[in-house]
Amino acid sequence: MASESPKKNWSINDFEIGKPLGKGKFGRVYLARESKSKYIVALKVIFKEQIEKYRLQHQLKREMAIQTSLRHPHVLRLYGWFHDAERIFLILEYAHGGELYGELRRAGYLSEQQAATLNREIEVDFGYIASLTHALAYCHEKHVIHRDIKPENLLLDHEGRLKIADFGWSVQSTNKRHTMCGTLDYLAPEMVENKAHDYAVDNWTLGVLCYEFLYGVPPFEADSQADTFRRIMKVDLTFPSTPHVSTEAKDLILQLLVKDSAKRLPLDKILKHPWIIMNADPNGSFPE
Numbered sequence: 001m002a003s004e005s006p007k008k009n010w011s012i013n014d015f016e017i018g019k020p021l022g023k024g025k026f027g028r029v030y031l032a033r034e035s036k037s038k039y040i041v042a043l044k045v046i047f048k049e050q051i052e053k054y055r056l057q058h059q060l061k062r063e064m065a066i067q068t069s070l071r072h073p074h075v076l077r078l079y080g081w082f083h084d085a086e087r088i089f090l091i092l093e094y095a096h097g098g099e100l101y102g103e104l105r106r107a108g109y110l111s112e113q114q115a116a117t118l119n120r121e122i123e124v125d126f127g128y129i130a131s132l133t134h135a136l137a138y139c140h141e142k143h144v145i146h147r148d149i150k151p152e153n154l155l156l157d158h159e160g161r162l163k164i165a166d167f168g169w170s171v172q173s174t175n176k177r178h179t180m181c182g183t184l185d186y187l188a189p190e191m192v193e194n195k196a197h198d199y200a201v202d203n204w205t206l207g208v209l210c211y212e213f214l215y216g217v218p219p220f221e222a223d224s225q226a227d228t229f230r231r232i233m234k235v236d237l238t239f240p241s242t243p244h245v246s247t248e249a250k251d252l253i254l255q256l257l258v259k260d261s262a263k264r265l266p267l268d269k270i271l272k273h274p275w276i277i278m279n280a281d282p283n284g285s286f287p288e
């Protein structure tokens with residue numbers, strides 16, 4: 001849409017607003033249609049008062065500049081934005097399948113194929129960990145660390161392909177970062193300690209998500225944030241004795257949930273890990 005047409009000064013009058021798609025920390029997301037082209041989009045409405053209250057103007061500007069510049073099949077497109085007196089509107093690619101979170105909660109946990117590389121139902125290779133790894137490798141190449149990957153920021157398109165949304169906490173990494181952000185469950189030890197951190201925080205989060213896809217709960221879940229904090233700092237990781245999780249899956253998780261960020265399995269090695277290979281399409285089509 002916006003990528004075809006010349007840059008336009010959009011306004012809310014250019015869109016017909018549809019059903020709400022969900023509510024995030026700073027705004028709601030709506031289904032919407034651009035009136036002339038009938039192009040379906042998601043419109044995220046953020047109240048300026050909220051952004052000003054938490055002094056997040058610069059962060060939001062950085063997030064929008066980052067997400068506009070990213071072009072990857074597993075990164076949700078930000079086509080453009082506009083604002084009025086009270087609100088900022090983000091014009092986004094619409095993910096018809098909604099949040100991966102919903103699918104995980106409905107299923108309880110995912111099969112190893114779906115989590116790793118392949119979803120047999122649609123015979124299309126876009127398993128979540130492989131897709132996420134490709135998307136993160138692309139972001140890291142562009143010096144972007146996401147830092148806030150969690151199931152509610154992972155969306156599914158109409159074919160069930162994963163799309164990462166909400167780069168709200170992402171940063172252009174020039175040097176080690178010192179900003180505290182996000183919920184604790186998915187944060188690496190160096191993040192929860194608010195220490196210097198770099199790209200490897202996203203590798204840690206991949207390990208957390210891999211565990212949660214397979215067991216249905218994040219690895220360091222606890223009754224209080226303080227206890228989650230303690231479990232992350234100790235890397236207090238246990239694997240429930242369930243038959244459906246292979247030794248290879250546990251090996252990959254153990255190679256990602258490593259306290260020393262320099263020792264976490266690099267993204268290119270994840271795609272060559274036996275668990276990814278053994279779950280790849282038996283017809284040999286390797287993950288993208």
Ligand SMILES: COCCOc1ccc2cc1OCC(=O)N(C)CCCNCc1c[nH]c3ncnc(c13)N2
Pocket residue numbers: 021022023024025027028029042044060063076090092093094095096097098099152153155165166167168
């Ligand atoms: C600063 O903001 C940067 C952009 O953040 C987002 C862009 C698009 C989003 C969600 C984003 O942030 C997270 C958030 O607002 N929620 C968790 C609540 C809504 C969940 N979306 C549900 C949803 C369903 N089909 C969709 N198609 C496209 N985008 C969607 C959704 N959501």
